[in-house]
Amino acid sequence: MRDGRLYIAGRDAESLAREHATPLYVYDLSRVGEQAVALRDAMVSTGLEPVVRLALKAQREPALLEFLRAEVPFVGMDVCSPGEVDWAIGHGWGAGEISYTGTNVSGRDLERITSAGVHLNVDLLTQLERVGQAAPGRTVGIRVNPGIGASRDGAGETLYTGERPTKFGISAEQLPDALEIARRWDLTIDTVHFHVGDGYLSDGLPVFEETVRRAAEMVRTLQGAGWPIREVNTGGGLGVPQQAGDRPLDLGAWAAILATHLGPLDVAVATEPGDFLVKECGVALAEVVTVEVRSGVRFVGLDIGWNVLGERFVYGSILDLVMCRGVEAAALDDVTISGNINEGDDLFARDYPFPEVREGDIVAAIGVGSYNASMTSVHCLREPAGVVAFKDRR
Ligand SMILES: Cc1ncc(COP(=O)(O)O)c(C=O)c1O
Numbered sequence: 001m002r003d004g005r006l007y008i009a010g011r012d013a014e015s016l017a018r019e020h021a022t023p024l025y026v027y028d029l030s031r032v033g034e035q036a037v038a039l040r041d042a043m044v045s046t047g048l049e050p051v052v053r054l055a056l057k058a059q060r061e062p063a064l065l066e067f068l069r070a071e072v073p074f075v076g077m078d079v080c081s082p083g084e085v086d087w088a089i090g091h092g093w094g095a096g097e098i099s100y101t102g103t104n105v106s107g108r109d110l111e112r113i114t115s116a117g118v119h120l121n122v123d124l125l126t127q128l129e130r131v132g133q134a135a136p137g138r139t140v141g142i143r144v145n146p147g148i149g150a151s152r153d154g155a156g157e158t159l160y161t162g163e164r165p166t167k168f169g170i171s172a173e174q175l176p177d178a179l180e181i182a183r184r185w186d187l188t189i190d191t192v193h194f195h196v197g198d199g200y201l202s203d204g205l206p207v208f209e210e211t212v213r214r215a216a217e218m219v220r221t222l223q224g225a226g227w228p229i230r231e232v233n234t235g236g237g238l239g240v241p242q243q244a245g246d247r248p249l250d251l252g253a254w255a256a257i258l259a260t261h262l263g264p265l266d267v268a269v270a271t272e273p274g275d276f277l278v279k280e281c282g283v284a285l286a287e288v289v290t291v292e293v294r295s296g297v298r299f300v301g302l303d304i305g306w307n308v309l310g311e312r313f314v315y316g317s318i319l320d321l322v323m324c325r326g327v328e329a330a331a332l333d334d335v336t337i338s339g340n341i342n343e344g345d346d347l348f349a350r351d352y353p354f355p356e357v358r359e360g361d362i363v364a365a366i367g368v369g370s371y372n373a374s375m376t377s378v379h380c381l382r383e384p385a386g387v388v389a390f391k392d393r394r
Pocket residue numbers: 055058078101195197198199235236237238272273274275276370
């Protein structure tokens with residue numbers, strides 16, 4: 001922010017919107033590099049052998065991937081569909097740098113994954129059986145479910161784990177069955193993967209520690225039975241500050257937990273965040289095309305819709321909206337901020353304190369570099385947002 005105006009990578013946001021047209025994603029690529037280096041360095045400083053990958057489903061913008069290859073080449077790829085395998089390879093990653101962890105993998109998916117030669121983590125007993133049948137003798141990882149996961153609210157339940165069964169991961173009780181399937185098909189298990197976190201910050205670390213402790217126990221069981229586990233992939237789920245009062249995740253404490261529980265196992269330790277690496281690098285800009293009071297409620301209508309800014313609608317995420325020419329301008333009242341998709345619930349915010357705003361003003365959604373542009377849909381045949389990405393900061 002400068003003089004009350006929003007700046008991105010040192011450029012005036014409103015001017016960028018005028019120059020490039022809205023809706024527009026603006027990426028500050030340096031932020032991605034900073035986050036990747038911070039993660040790697042935190043792990044190295046505890047003596048771990050780190051592997052850092054980007055969850056491609058969070059962000060696949062070619063300019064960002066080009067930046068990663070050129071400036072932060074140690075970042076590998078976490079992919080979850082054959083299309084993402086092709087995308088990663090097409091943007092410069094070698095098969096050896098790509099880890100596949102997906103779900104409900106079909107026979108056709110498997111053919112494409114196998115022929116690409118990327119490493120595959122398998123998340124269900126029946127999927128292990130399917131892989132064994134299709135590719136006996138293959139080396140695979142297993143995605144386990146430690147039954148607990150750290151979240152933003154610290155509840156210990158996430159989309160991936162909790163009281164009710166979830167889609168993902170082989171539980172500790174299922175481990176003997178998994179090993180029986182692997183032996184039957186001559187599969188080698190070389191990786192234990194767990195992704196159970198969701199946006200956790202430092203107050204989620206005690207739950208994270210219990211998660212890692214349980215996963216380490218499963219690794220020890222496997223190693224004790226002679227399986228050559230060479231990597232423990234700890235998934236993503238690391239959060240970034242999103243609200244007033246949020247503090248950045250304490251990476252030193254996070255890495256220390258990994259080192260305590262996984263260090264003695266003589267394995268490479270992988271992390272594959274989406275949010276942590278790319279959430280903060282992206283801002284979406286939209287023009288105000290409607291300001292109208294309707295039954296006492298001021299509606300602020302934007303030229304952007306949920307088709308290009310969909311994270312809030314899929315995940316219920318926090319959305320931080322500001323007026324670019326007056327980021328800290330005093331709120332006039334509580335508004336409804338609506339999108340340009342022809343549906344009644346294409347609403348970005350309700351009862352949202354917002355300053356006086358005019359048609360033609362530019363509004364920014366802050367910290368939307370993950371799970372937004374990458375989830376763009378063709379609903380109503382609205383076009384994708386434009387993109388401008390900066391490698392440098394002014
Ligand atoms: C297997 C796997 N790894 C990594 C991620 C990235 O998650 P996040 O963006 O929360 O770091 C996901 C997201 O769901 C995932 O399913």
